[in-house]
Amino acid sequence: MVQERAFPTFQTAPAQVTRAEGLMLYQDMVLGRFFEDKCAEMYYRGKMFGFVHLYNGQEAVSTGVIRAMRPGEDYVCSTYRDHVHALSCGVPAREVMAELFGKATGCSKGRGGSMHLFSEPHRLLGGFAFIGEGIPVATGAAFQSKYRREVMGDENADQVTAAFFGDGTTNNGQFFECLNMAALWKLPILFVVENNKWAIGMAHDRATSQPEIYKKASVFGMPGYEVDGMDVLAVRGIAQEAVARARAGEGPTLIECLTYRFRGHSLADPDELRSKAEKEAWLARDPIKKFSAYLTEQNLADQPELKAIEKTIQSVVEDAVQFAIDSPEPDPSELYKYIFAED
Numbered sequence: 369m370v371q372e373r374a375f376p377t378f379q380t381a382p383a384q385v386t387r388a389e390g391l392m393l394y395q396d397m398v399l400g401r402f403f404e405d406k407c408a409e410m411y412y413r414g415k416m417f418g419f420v421h422l423y424n425g426q427e428a429v430s431t432g433v434i435r436a437m438r439p440g441e442d443y444v445c446s447t448y449r450d451h452v453h454a455l456s457c458g459v460p461a462r463e464v465m466a467e468l469f470g471k472a473t474g475c476s477k478g479r480g481g482s483m484h485l486f487s488e489p490h491r492l493l494g495g496f497a498f499i500g501e502g503i504p505v506a507t508g509a510a511f512q513s514k515y516r517r518e519v520m521g522d523e524n525a526d527q528v529t530a531a532f533f534g535d536g537t538t539n540n541g542q543f544f545e546c547l548n549m550a551a552l553w554k555l556p557i558l559f560v561v562e563n564n565k566w567a568i569g570m571a572h573d574r575a576t577s578q579p580e581i582y583k584k585a586s587v588f589g590m591p592g593y594e595v596d597g598m599d600v601l602a603v604r605g606i607a608q609e610a611v612a613r614a615r616a617g618e619g620p621t622l623i624e625c626l627t628y629r630f631r632g633h634s635l636a637d638p639d640e641l642r643s644k645a646e647k648e649a650w651l652a653r654d655p656i657k658k659f660s661a662y663l664t665e666q667n668l669a670d671q672p673e674l675k676a677i678e679k680t681i682q683s684v685v686e687d688a689v690q691f692a693i694d695s696p697e698p699d700p701s702e703l704y705k706y707i708f709a710e711d
C-alpha cells in the first residue's frame with residue numbers, strides 16, 4: 369500500500385465568500401460532478417468512443433482556480449482530463465457533451481472528442497492527449513499576453529493563463545523547461561498541479577525523487593504552494609493571490625493541489641491497483657460534501673436551496689445529452705475543414 373503523505377497545515381486562511389460567490393462555486397462543482405457521472409453512463413451505453421478520463425473528486429481544483437480568473441478573457445490549458453475544466457470556463461454543457469458524442473455541434477466540431485476540447489470564445493486552449501503537451505502551449509499564451517502589453521503597448525493585454533496537469537507529468541521535461549522560462553521572463557501564468565497521487569497505475573512516490581512538487585518552484589525562484597485540493601475555498605484563496613501577482617507583472621506561481629480521483633484512470637481502467645482503504649479515506653474528503661456543509665454551517669445557504677441547485681444542474685445535464693443525441697454527425701465532405709485557423 370502506498371504511504372499516505374501527511375496532510376500539511378495550509379498557509380492561508382480560507383477565502384471569505386459572499387452568498388452569491390458560494391452558490392456559484394457550489395453550482396460549478398455540482399455541474400462538474402453530475403456531468404461526469406452522466407459521461408460514465410453514456411460511455412457504458414456505447415455513446416462515446418476512445419478513452420474518456422473523468423475528473424470526479426478533483427472538482428475543487430477546477431472551480432477554485434478557474435472561477436478565480438476572468439472566464440472568457442483569461443486562458444486555460446488542460447489535459448486529457450478536460451471536461452470539467454471546459455465547464456468551469458463556461459463552455460456550455462451541450463457543446464461539451466456533443467463533442468464527446470463526436471457530433472458537429474461539439475465545441476471542437478466533433479473533430480476532437482474527449483481529449484481535445486477547445487473553445488476560442490472561452491479561451492480554452494485545449495485538452496491534450498500527450499501528457500505535458502499543454503504546458504508549453506500555456507507558457508506561449510502567457511508570453512503573448514506579456515509581449516502584447518509590454519512590447520506592443522496594449523494595456524488591455526493583462527490576461528493570465530492557468531496550465532493544469534497531473535503529478536506524473538511533473539517528471540517530464542516540459543514542466544522544468546517551462547517553469548524556467550516563465551520565471552525568467554516573469555510570465556503571467558499559474559502552473560496548477562493536480563496531484564491525485566497516481567499516474568495511471570504508478571504511485572507518485574515511486575516515480576519522483578521529491579514527491580512534494582511545490583518545492584520544485586524554489587529552484588526557479590518562483591513561489592510554490594501546496595494546498596488542500598479538496599477544499600474549494602483554500603484553492604480559491606491561493607489562486608486569487610497568484611492571479612493578482614501574475615496580473616501585476618510579478619510572474620508565475622506553482623500551485624500543488626493535493627487531490628484524488630474517485631474513479632479509475634479512464635473508464636477503461638478497472639481500478640484494481642489502489643487500495644480500498646486509500647479510496648475510502650479520500651472519499652471522506654469529498655469536496656462537494658465538504659463545501660455543502662460549509663455553506664450551511666455559515667448560513668450562506670440551506671439544504672433545500674442546495675437541492676434546488678442540484679435539480680437544476682441535473683436538468684442541464686439531461687438537456688446536454690438530448691442535444692448531443694439530436695445533433696448531426698460531422699459531414700464527411702468537410703473532413704478537411706478546421707485544419708487551418710482561417711476556417
Ligand SMILES: Cc1ncc(C[n+]2csc(CCOP(=O)(O)OP(=O)(O)O)c2C)c(N)n1
Nearest residue numbers: 449497498499534535536537564566567568
Ligand atoms: C508523452 C506521454 N507519455 C505517456 C503517456 C501515457 N499516459 C497517459 S496518462 C499518463 C499518466 C499521467 O498522470 P498524471 O500526470 O498524474 O495525470 P492524471 O491522469 O493523474 O490526471 C500517462 C503516462 C502520454 N499520454 N503522453
Ligand SMILES: [Mg+2]
Nearest residue numbers: 534535566567
Ligand atoms: Mg496523477
